[in-house]
Amino acid sequence: MNERPGAHELRLLGQPVDGTVEAVFRWGIIDDAGLSRVGLIDALYIDDEDTYEVGQCVTCILDCFDEQKNKFILRPPHQVPLAERLRRARER
Numbered sequence: 455m456n457e458r459p460g461a462h463e464l465r466l467l468g469q470p471v472d473g474t475v476e477a478v479f480r481w482g483i484i485d486d487a488g489l490s491r492v493g494l495i496d497a498l499y500i501d502d503e504d505t506y507e508v509g510q511c512v513t514c515i516l517d518c519f520d521e522q523k524n525k526f527i528l529r530p531p532h533q534v535p536l537a538e539r540l541r542r543a544r545e546r
Contacts, residue, residue: 467519471488477508478508487526487528493516493525495512495528495529499536500530513531514529514530516528
C-alpha cells in the first residue's frame, strides 16, 4: 500500500490520537491508532524512564506521514517535535 493517507487522516495531523502499542523495539514503538497505516514513535521521543508494553493504550500526537517508511510518525504529548528540537539547538 503506497497510496497517501486519506484527507480525513491528514486533517488529524498535529492532533492527539489514541492507539494501542503493537510492538516495542530499541528503535521505536509501533502503535495502532486505527488509521490506514501503523504509527511509529521514534526512539528519540522515548525517555529512559518511559515504559511501553504490547497492548498498552497510549495517546500520542500525530506529527506527520513518512512516505518512505509508509508510516505515521507519532510522539508523546509531552515531547517537543524533533524539528523544533533541532531548531532550538541551532539557535544556542
